[in-house]
Amino acid sequence: MTRKLFGTDGVRGEANSWPMTAEMALKLGAAAGRYFRVDRGNGHRVVIGKDTRLSGYMLENALTAGLTSTGMNVLLLGPVPTPAVGYLTRSMRADLGIMISASHNPSQDNGIKFFGPDGFKLSDEAEAEIEAMVAGEIRLAQPQNIGRAKRIDDGVGRYVEYAKTTFPARGRLSGMKVVIDCANGAAYKAAPEVLWELGCEVIPVGVTPNGRNINERCGSTHTRTAAEAVVAHGADLGISLDGDADRVMIIDENGEVADGDQIMALFAARWADAGKLRGGALVATVMSNLGLERFLTARGLRLERTKVGDRYVVERMREGGFNLGGEQSGHIVMTDYATTGDGLMAGVQFLAAMAETGQKASELARQFETVPQLLKNVRYAAGQEPLDAEPVRQAIAAAEERLKGRGRLLIRKSGTEPLIRVMAECGDEKILNEVVDHIVAAVEKAA
Incomplete structure (x- = not known):
């Protein structure tokens, strides 16, 4: 089956234009609800998270209407990172997870991403089936089986506590000064809280969302803002996230930026030395630099390339039993911890490397010479x-x-x-x- 609605990362477009309309969101919600619903009364649940875009309210309400019309009970998380939706879908035993976000795109755009009950993004085949249902007649629930909707207040707190567990228990970050740029997006509450509770002195940037300023001159696609803050405050590290916090760029103490390739190189080398890198390989896309491939080869490791899109990286990781992958753009996928790219957890792992080695960020963030x-x-x-x-x-x-x-x-x-x-x-x-x-x-x- 061909797909017209779905792209490489769910459905995405300009808000109030096809396909990002309330009408289409309602149909998508109903189709996804019917796709995941099995006949067991009213025991179905779906979690919905969103970033901070103004259009998120419209799409959230429309999705909720469609989902409840097919008998799904909806748990509304509010603004949370995309990886939090993957985690909470599985943790809360939901049948389906939905994230409303256009990631690094400007505020006028929005998107809808779906997660299965295992917390992983849906396959191309599942998305094609849902798209086919959108175009057809969707069987609605009987009146007595219409779903309920309620807001969940502890979604962010659950994710914060889980993210902290990914930091080595023996480590502590007291005295570490860290700039965290949340891009005025989904992680504006969670990310500073995680870092502070781990012991960091936190300089927050991009934590005043107003519905229209997500990714605006901040975040992983505009690292200058965080880099200037790192230098101005004499910080040890800068962590720059995108609008839904599934991407990260690392900024060293001099304000220099390390992309996803450099971060993956560091993690791959450390994990291989510790015997933790499964399959002796890193999974990345065709966009990753040749320098990364040469770096891995010199250490007896492999680079497995996929087409562009973190979901394709994850699919290859699951097929081959690999536990580390990602994209040059900053998706860092560590399936020991998360089902999708998680910028905050990648930042935490970089901080762990600094704490364990005693090295500065600039010494860890330059693992190989890039090919122009x-x-x-x-x-x-x-x-x-x-x-x-x-x-x-x-x-x-x-x-x-x-x-x-x-x-x-x-x-x-x-x-x-x-x-x-x-x-x-x-x-x-x-x-x-x-x-x-x-x-x-x-x-x-x-x-």
Whole structure:
């Protein structure tokens, strides 16, 4: 079955435009409720979390209406990180978990992500079945079986306590000064609380959400704000999350940023030394730097690559029995602790490495030399297919020929935004810039 509603991370779009309308959210809620409901009376439950976007209220109410109409009992968590929804779905024995968030996207966007009863995101096949149900006739519950909805006040507290358990029991972070940038998003309560309770002196940034300022000049896609705070306060570390806190960027004491590749390299090396890295491999996407692959190979470890999207990383991890994976963009997936990327827990693990080794963040955050990499995005209008244009095909073929034996090229459509992503790696930066600019110009003309 093909999917039109679902992208690489649930359903996403601009609020009050298809598919992010109240009407569609109601249908999605009803379809998901019917998909997960089995005939056992009123024992079904679904947990719903959200980030801090204004449109979250609208979508939350619409989803609740759809879910209760099919007999699901809804537990409303309020603003919580995406990984908290994965954790609480399993912890609270829910049949289904839903996160309302567009992650790192601007405030006018929103999205709906689904989790199964095991706390993991749904497969492509499950999403396709739900999408097919949206387009058809959904069987509603009998009047006596309509579900109830109530707010859960301790959802954040449950997640905070669990996140703290991922820090080594013998460790303590007293005296550690940490900047935490919550992107005015879902972790604005949980993240500072976890770090403070672990003993840190906490400098919070991006913790005053107003419904419209999520990811605005802050968070993992705008690390300058946290970097400036680290330097200004003389902090030991900066942890910069995105709007739903499933991504992280690490900032060292000098204000320098380490991306997901560097964080994964550190964890992979430490876990391998401790005998904790299952399968002798790290799972990452095609976007991860060649330098990471060379770093792992030199240590007798493997890099398993997947297509872009943390859900595909997780699928490969589960298939192969691996316990560490992620994306260059900052999704760090540690299945010993969480079912999806968790920026806060990754930050806690980085702090644990600092506490255990006595090394500064700058000494831990530079594990390998990156191969020069350039990524440019080209926006296109709905309905266009610029990659099908013959001039674009010719530009890509010419670039591949020029990079042969020197680097690699990756062209793809974003699964969450109307963007063509043009990425190349090459040791010769002149060639790198020329091939990327040539393709970008061709795509822009076609778009």
